[in-house]
Amino acid sequence: MKSLIIVAHGSRREASNQEVRAITGELQATLLQNFDRVACAFLELTEPGVSAQIDAEVAAGATQVTLFPYFLAAGSHVSQDLPELLAQAEQRHPQVAFVSQAHLGKLPGLVECIAQSLRAD
Amino acid sequence: MKSLIIVAHGSRREASNQEVRAITGELQATLLQNFDRVACAFLELTEPGVSAQIDAEVAAGATQVTLFPYFLAAGSHVSQDLPELLAQAEQRHPQVAFVSQAHLGKLPGLVECIAQSLRAD
Numbered sequence: 001m002k003s004l005i006i007v008a009h010g011s012r013r014e015a016s017n018q019e020v021r022a023i024t025g026e027l028q029a030t031l032l033q034n035f036d037r038v039a040c041a042f043l044e045l046t047e048p049g050v051s052a053q054i055d056a057e058v059a060a061g062a063t064q065v066t067l068f069p070y071f072l073a074a075g076s077h078v079s080q081d082l083p084e085l086l087a088q089a090e091q092r093h094p095q096v097a098f099v100s101q102a103h104l105g106k107l108p109g110l111v112e113c114i115a116q117s118l119r120a121d
Numbered sequence: 122m123k124s125l126i127i128v129a130h131g132s133r134r135e136a137s138n139q140e141v142r143a144i145t146g147e148l149q150a151t152l153l154q155n156f157d158r159v160a161c162a163f164l165e166l167t168e169p170g171v172s173a174q175i176d177a178e179v180a181a182g183a184t185q186v187t188l189f190p191y192f193l194a195a196g197s198h199v200s201q202d203l204p205e206l207l208a209q210a211e212q213r214h215p216q217v218a219f220v221s222q223a224h225l226g227k228l229p230g231l232v233e234c235i236a237q238s239l240r241a242d
Contacts, residue, residue: 016194073137
């Protein structure tokens, strides 16, 4: 069973967290054939945390968990915090395959996606 | 003459600012037919600031300046700070047409862009 976790920073501003949940819902609908479950988790300020959500996915039967960092830049959250959480999860769940995706700012299609919206002007 | 300004937050981590400059360069190459000039500017911590870059575009002859907020969430930077800077710019340059784009997190194609990269797994 394959799970995808969209990892965001988390915000005191609830509307920002809600934007992440909305994108997560849209990805779930779009990726029905690729992932059995799609959830979001947050590094700070907002629940669920990343480790808790990983454990929830494994408890639900996930044999593969993919983490997608919903971050524009590879700051310390992406380059240090998340790999640490991933290493801990691999120790807790040695039977699960973890996949770490490139962060959003590095997606190959991002420039073209932005360009398309700007060409419409 | 049309100018596009990619507006990012700005970071103490120079590599993050460099990611913004790299995306700006790629957008410039991709949007050659749509914008005569493409630059980036930052709300905090990093130069050039947004107002300074707007003034530079106008000084270079821009008659239309488009602002694209390179932000995932519509926090106070996107919903308050940037509109304030835009209103000030409109007062300084009443002869220039300013266009304010939706922020990155709200781009219609973003979900599909993310989904494509995740389907590759």
